[in-house]
Amino acid sequence: MNGTFLDVLALLAIAVGLVWSFRRVKLPAILAYLVTGLIAGPDVAAWVEDPDEYHFIAELGVVLLLFSLGLEFSLPKMIAMRRLVFGLGAGQVVICSVLFAGLAYLWLGDWNAAMVIGGTLALSSTAVVIKQLGESSQLTTRKGQATVAVLLFQDIAVVPMLIVIPLLASASADTSIWESLGIALVKGAGVVILLMTIGKWVLPHVFREIARLRTDELFVLATLLVALVAGGLTHLFGLSMALGAFLAGMMLGESKYKHQLEADIRPFRDILMGLFFITVGMQLDLSIFLRHLHWIILAVLVIGLLKMLVVRLVAGLMKEREEDAWSAGLMLFQMGEFGFVLVSLAFSYALLPTDIASLLVGVGVLGMAVTPVVIQRSHQLVKPLLRANTLELKTEIVQPDTSKPKRVLVLGFGRVGQTVSRFLTNENIEHLAIDHDSKRVQEATAGGANVFFGDGARRDILKTVHADQVELIIITFADDLKALEVLKSVREMNDHAEVIVRSRDDLRLEAMMQAGATQVVPDTLEASLMLVSQILSRTGVPIRKILARLDQARRSHYGDMHGFYPGETTDMDPEKIDRLQFLHAVQLTDNAYACGKELAQLGLDDLGLQVKSVRRDGQEHSEVAGDFKLQQGDVLLIAGGPRAVEAGESFLLNG
Incomplete structure (x- = not known):
């Protein structure tokens, strides 16, 4: 290997390490590159004596x-x-x-x-x-x-x-x-x-x-x-x-x-x-x-x-x-x-x-x-640097009356929170919204909305608005981590209220339910349900039957909707991969380990897997009990995390 190749290799290795470490502490990557050049330059390691080469x-x-x-x-x-x-x-x-x-x-x-x-x-x-x-x-x-x-x-x-x-x-x-x-x-x-x-x-x-x-x-x-x-x-x-x-x-x-x-x-x-x-x-x-x-x-x-x-x-x-x-x-x-x-x-x-x-x-x-x-x-x-009158003008926000608890508390007054608030207002349901965006609160209060300025994650703010006495609390943040943090703060103060949490998808649904949410409403799954309801309605299915189907899906916490078939464009970000739920079809071959065994014997639950259905001779068995015996040619539709699905397929086929 010639010297130039080793120089480039050293530069690349240092750059990768420094960019990673700088981004961890939220510093721009440009600084990492500058420090890389400083280390490799003539004054420190002197790997590159003449920068003009590059x-x-x-x-x-x-x-x-x-x-x-x-x-x-x-x-x-x-x-x-x-x-x-x-x-x-x-x-x-x-x-x-x-x-x-x-x-x-x-x-x-x-x-x-x-x-x-x-x-x-x-x-x-x-x-x-x-x-x-x-x-x-x-x-x-x-x-x-x-x-x-x-x-x-x-x-x-x-x-x-x-x-x-x-x-x-x-x-x-x-x-x-x-x-x-x-x-x-x-x-x-x-x-x-x-x-x-x-x-x-x-x-x-x-x-x-x-x-x-x-x-x-x-x-x-x-x-x-x-x-x-x-x-x-x-x-x-x-x-x-x-x-x-x-x-x-x-x-x-x-x-x-x-x-x-x-x-x-x-x-x-x-x-x-x-x-x-x-x-x-x-x-x-x-x-x-x-x-x-x-x-x-x-x-x-x-x-x-x-x-x-x-x-x-x-x-x-x-x-x-x-x-x-x-x-x-x-x-x-x-x-x-x-x-x-x-x-x-x-x-x-x-x-x-x-x-x-x-x-x-x-x-x-x-x-x-x-x-x-x-x-x-x-x-x-x-x-x-601001003059006193300017400062007062900026910081003066007329806060609503919080002497008595309201019936409903809406945490977050973004687009979703405002929509919820409008419907509550139309039904004359007494409520209070909380938001920490000062401009939004000023605009909203000027327009007659009942909005309190403050951070909904802080216990002192929650105590001020009587979150410990409210019957219904709605968390509308777009950031799931923020919503989870607020949910925990709410539950520490109030263990009897119904708490409905808006979520972007179902990746943190389980964590939110464990943290005390009464109901989690994932945007992606709810959008799917609304689309399905429109389709069923236009194909002649009675509205009562459609509403029953939607209600069943929500009561089961969207159980039948978890998991999807991955594709080439599926986001496999390392931070998400452990929370994704994949669907995967496994066909039992001649010598498959699972042939002749009952589902209960296999213990797929211990692997973090759920059997959604078994297809046999062209017929689909959607609800299979533990005593269901598998045989050659069966196609199992399993659901679970990406790694669990991979391990489950190997177990079903090879033991």
Whole structure:
């Protein structure tokens, strides 16, 4: 084995281990790749002495990243959000770029390096911020939308920055930057027209023909070819490869193949981007990082503070709420993944010295490391900055009267909870709902709903609303784990009430019943029952018989509906596999162990299996007792977990 192969093997092994460990503690995978590069680089293990060996392959990751960005670039979405995107977003990028560039010039005395640093620090991490906003349920809030709008403009601003950096390097030698920029704009306009023409008149026909063949490999190859040819074309004109990939993605972003293209390109993009961030980590000079750690921490704080102030100022001028403005600015405090792209590009063109590039990478790594914590605690961090009258306006929620217990308690006021509440109101049944989404509670109470603001899992909140005295409690959370947690809290206080729990499916039905649920209503099974009732009704079955069938299914806790036949597309996630219930048909062959034995003798219950039916000579026996004797040719329909089904089949055939 040659040395390069061993280097790649070592990089892969470290990356797998670090990505796993970082994700366990909810840190972004980008940080794991950067640390992998640091470990493998010349300052630590020195497995890779020259990071430039991987530079070209890593650059393909940037090309595919910009291609994906182009696919996600939606002109209608831009138009819908134009006020925030081109107002707040443009204001943040321009002001922060000029501000940071000015500070960098005072520090370094070099305008080229200062412009690179200004553009780099003005950007924030789209990948990390949007992921954390989604996980903390803030993506659809006003502050979340403002943050996404700024990130969207930053992603657009990356494209001209990628054009300017090579021009700064060439202009420093002979011509002026404005002359080079003018030439680049003419070239760029020519390339854009050429690519748009190809994209409008050629690519749709090409992908239509490829789609007709239904060959996945050809679709993937064509996608890669389009991205790389577009990148190569712009590179031929002296512009960035990433610019061409972005334009190619943008051309295909409005096509019906957008989602398939994105799915095809994602594995290659993620792997190559991982390699790119590994090469960035290799460029981090550890001695410089450790020696200047205090300055790096100070830089993260100062950069974050200035970004927050700029966003607050611009958002304030746009009449955005004070809390949303501060929160959006706080969430954008870090340097983003495109910042690493710009630093790497500027370093390759010798616009940044090694120590400055290492410091910028260090600032980016530290900022991204603390981003998840900052976003999760944004409300607490912003709270001291709010004026007293704004704080009171935000936190003042008119709580309903809880002096006496209501007849029904609805925990969770999402879509399902609101539907339940409307029907109870129509029947004049006294009830109270609880929800911890302040905006939803404010809207609901303003509309006349009887909703209490609080977390239904907390004992003190449950005690306040007299959950220990209520006759009927309905838990409507979409998250089964949350519903189970609330159910346990309720049962600790109230052991006599009827508790109906909404569940997404039947994976945790058994656990909920054991925790004290009177009835569990799984969405998927109830949807199946409603579909069946419609079908039976339209085929002439009397409504009384249909209702009896539905009632029987519910009384048996959906016993006959548990288990399904797996297919190639069945989700076999390791976290779910032990809770799935499969159906599997086993035919007893000539020498099968179970032939001639009674079901009770086999003890299938001990294996976690249930015999749903036995088919013999074309006749189905749906209810078989323990004394039912099996014989050659019988087909047993067994139900159980995937592993139990596999073990059961082996036992029935071989003993």
